[in-house]
Amino acid sequence: MREVAVLGVGQTKFGELWDRSFREIGIEAGLQALVDAKLGSGDLGGLFLGNMASGSLLDQEHIAPLILDYAGLAGRHLPAVRVEGGGASGSLALHQGFLAVASGLYDFVVVGGAEKMTDVLDTTANEIISSTADHEWEVVFGATLPALWGLIARRHMHEFGTTREQLARVAVQMHQNGSKNPLAHYRNKLTVEQVVGAGEVAEPLGMLDCAPLSDGAAAVVLGPLDVARKYTDTPVRIAASEVACDTMAVQHRASVTTLESTVVAARRAFQRARRTPGDVTVAEVHDAYTISALLALEDLGFVEKGRAGPEFETGRFAPGGALVINPSGGLKAQGRPFGAVGVAQVVELVRQLRGEAKERQVSGATLALAHDVGGTGATSAVHLLERAD
Amino acid sequence: MSIARFWRETPRRYNLGGSNCTICGTVYFPPRAVCPTCPHHRQTLEKMVPFQLSGDGEVFSFTVVHDAAEGFEMQVPYVMALVKTVEGPVLTGQVVDISPGEVQIGLKVRATFRKLREEGKAGVIHYGYKFSPALESDVRPPSRGPTVPVETAAPTDRVSA
Numbered sequence: 001m002r003e004v005a006v007l008g009v010g011q012t013k014f015g016e017l018w019d020r021s022f023r024e025i026g027i028e029a030g031l032q033a034l035v036d037a038k039l040g041s042g043d044l045g046g047l048f049l050g051n052m053a054s055g056s057l058l059d060q061e062h063i064a065p066l067i068l069d070y071a072g073l074a075g076r077h078l079p080a081v082r083v084e085g086g087g088a089s090g091s092l093a094l095h096q097g098f099l100a101v102a103s104g105l106y107d108f109v110v111v112g113g114a115e116k117m118t119d120v121l122d123t124t125a126n127e128i129i130s131s132t133a134d135h136e137w138e139v140v141f142g143a144t145l146p147a148l149w150g151l152i153a154r155r156h157m158h159e160f161g162t163t164r165e166q167l168a169r170v171a172v173q174m175h176q177n178g179s180k181n182p183l184a185h186y187r188n189k190l191t192v193e194q195v196v197g198a199g200e201v202a203e204p205l206g207m208l209d210c211a212p213l214s215d216g217a218a219a220v221v222l223g224p225l226d227v228a229r230k231y232t233d234t235p236v237r238i239a240a241s242e243v244a245c246d247t248m249a250v251q252h253r254a255s256v257t258t259l260e261s262t263v264v265a266a267r268r269a270f271q272r273a274r275r276t277p278g279d280v281t282v283a284e285v286h287d288a289y290t291i292s293a294l295l296a297l298e299d300l301g302f303v304e305k306g307r308a309g310p311e312f313e314t315g316r317f318a319p320g321g322a323l324v325i326n327p328s329g330g331l332k333a334q335g336r337p338f339g340a341v342g343v344a345q346v347v348e349l350v351r352q353l354r355g356e357a358k359e360r361q362v363s364g365a366t367l368a369l370a371h372d373v374g375g376t377g378a379t380s381a382v383h384l385l386e387r388a389d
Numbered sequence: 390m391s392i393a394r395f396w397r398e399t400p401r402r403y404n405l406g407g408s409n410c411t412i413c414g415t416v417y418f419p420p421r422a423v424c425p426t427c428p429h430h431r432q433t434l435e436k437m438v439p440f441q442l443s444g445d446g447e448v449f450s451f452t453v454v455h456d457a458a459e460g461f462e463m464q465v466p467y468v469m470a471l472v473k474t475v476e477g478p479v480l481t482g483q484v485v486d487i488s489p490g491e492v493q494i495g496l497k498v499r500a501t502f503r504k505l506r507e508e509g510k511a512g513v514i515h516y517g518y519k520f521s522p523a524l525e526s527d528v529r530p531p532s533r534g535p536t537v538p539v540e541t542a543a544p545t546d547r548v549s550a
Contacts, residue, residue, distance in 0.1 A: 127458070130458060140395075140515065140517070141517065142464070142467060144457070147458075150469075154452055154494070158450070200455040200466075202454045202469075203455075251478075256449075256450060
């Protein structure tokens with residue numbers, strides 16, 4: 001296995017991009033990453049594209065060659081592969097790209113993530129995202145993706161005393177972070193009162209506990225670490241790329257307040273990198289719902305099980321702390337273009353590690369962690385990144 | 390949804406037909422072709438037998454849904470719950486016949502056969518289980534345990550989609 005580095009990154013604005021098509025945003029992110037990596041397209045071995053639901057969102061399957069084609073590379077006949085894993089599609093594409101370079105089969109690959117969610121009505125998009133849960137045994141009975149996370153939230157409150165206000169604090173902090181991110185879907189700030197008082201979606205979760213449906217794309221260029229210096233002064237090493245799965249439905253889990261897939265992916269990642277949760281200084285974690293972020297802090301090992309609510313409330317995970325969570329604004333404020341999320345997390349972390357994050361720069365960013373979840377936790381992915389110069 | 394896709398699940402959705410691992414005794418709903426609990430799980434392939442759930446259980450967690458799933462718009466606000474059955478499996482379903490504000494974790498409930506949703510005015514009507522509060526006066530024989538499958542039951546060596 002070769003060591004793998006991130007050589008370039010690119011990302012579009014996230015949001016309701018009504019004037020832009022799927023192929024436009026896909027190409028923009030990919031070409032930005034290639035330019036950033038100072039890599040000619042002639043060096044590329046292939047493309048891995050994370051995307052959840054282009055078929056139902058856009059009536060367009062078979063999108064990997066589509067993006068390759070409009071990036072001007074059809075004539076090179078490169079392999080282009082779409083990777084799907086619900087909301088974790090982007091991270092799974094990254095995992096495949098990592099494996100391809102690590103194995104030595106390809107030298108340089110582009111890993112993209114793209115989703116165009118606002119070409120259908122909100123109600124349709126919500127049905128589509130709920131299909132990342134178990135359709136036959138959850139959705140058919142009236143459950144939605146936020147309803148399933150609502151069940152998790154209620155049980156977490158019951159078992160550990162987590163409060164409605166503690167959930168709201170997550171959204172407030174994410175919007176505070178996102179206000180400094182020019183690519184974010186939302187840059188407005190929120191108060192706890194606004195979050196608690198917003199319209200209910202699936203109690204205890206309200207509208208402002210839920211990440212938005214966004215359009216957006218992100219891309220990274222990966223290559224072997226041993227030649228990375230030729231392309232960039234600031235190579236970032238992928239210290240671990242781990243994926244773990246669990247039962248499709250929440251109802252089949254031994255505990256509904258723990259995502260075992262996250263626990264296991266994190267454990268494997270820290271073992272592989274020979275590091276511990278205490279070494280991480282900046283992380284982008286799955287906060288599709290406010291409760292998701294609290295579970296992530298516990299299941300990744302940053303706080304004890306059940307303690308995330310009060311610990312988050314102290315502000316220790318805000319910019320300035322020893323571990324900064326979601327400087328980008330996370331899914332909640334930066335936005336949630338499903339298949340793009342996992343790649344965008346790594347784009348943000350690479351910018352943080354390079355010291356290029358401007359207003360939202362985390363000082364002393366060394367070891368960075370990206371955490372992505374599909375559905376209600378049937379898939380989790382954890383990536384560890386660090387500077388390699 | 391096509392009629393066949395819903396119809397083939399009727400033994401489970403109408404009658405709570407689960408499965409039971411004859412090696413370790415664990416009960417599953419919906420039925421499974423292999424037992425995830427047994428350490429040598431391949432050996433369980435032919436050892437899973439039909440098992441009828443009683444429908445009795447209690448609310449393990451719940452949420453009041455205001456932003457409905459497709460086909461459930463007329464029912465908001467409605468309660469979705471994880472119900473832990475007395476036989477072990479946890480089911481996801483609505484809790485009805487009670488005001489949403491009165492539902493609590495620990496509430497004793499019982500499965501009831503109801504209309505789930507209609508696919509528009511001319512489409513398929515889906516039926517299946519929901520849960521309603523169990524009354525003190527309810528008397529029901531204890532769980533029937535392993536049974537001959539009802540006539541409509543699909544082979545249990547198939548994993549549902």
